[in-house]
Amino acid sequence: MDERKIDTEGCQGIKFRNVTPAVFSCMKKKLQAYGIETSPGNSGVFEGNGIVADFSWDGEANLVIEIRERPLTTYCGQVSGKLKAFMRECQGF
Template identity: 45%
Template sequence: MGGCDSVTYHNVTQNVFDCLKKKLEHAGVKVPAGNEGEIEGYGVKGHFKWDGATNLTITITSKPLILPCGTIMGKLNDTVHDCGGAT
């Protein structure tokens, strides 16, 4: 089980951040309260940190070997964009 490179999203306002957390939770990913913490779901673990203004960094720290980083990051990118953020 390895991780993936960190990705930083921009234009992540409070509304975008709240939307993202709700969508992840609705999809079965455990997301703690606050601006920083560990996320987990479907065998994928990661860390997120939002600066409280516009930048959100997510690092996937471990994942199943058969699940490519590109698939995980693609889903995250789609969700962030759906909520109004940008890469």
């Protein structure tokens, strides 16, 4: 059984800017391909691979992700690094 850590210390929120509708859609597809289910719409929860996070996109440019749970063996930096890599791929960098 995978153990998860409730983030009582809290990973820092991850804020992305210049997130167009196409980039937001791409980001959700990347998460789903990675095994993480995402709520429909501009805000909600994504969950999978031991990670639970809230997300909120303003529909224009700003996306905020707050990690609530993660596997005990996974650091905040690993999760945020993967999210940032997905974002770079979606923005074409």
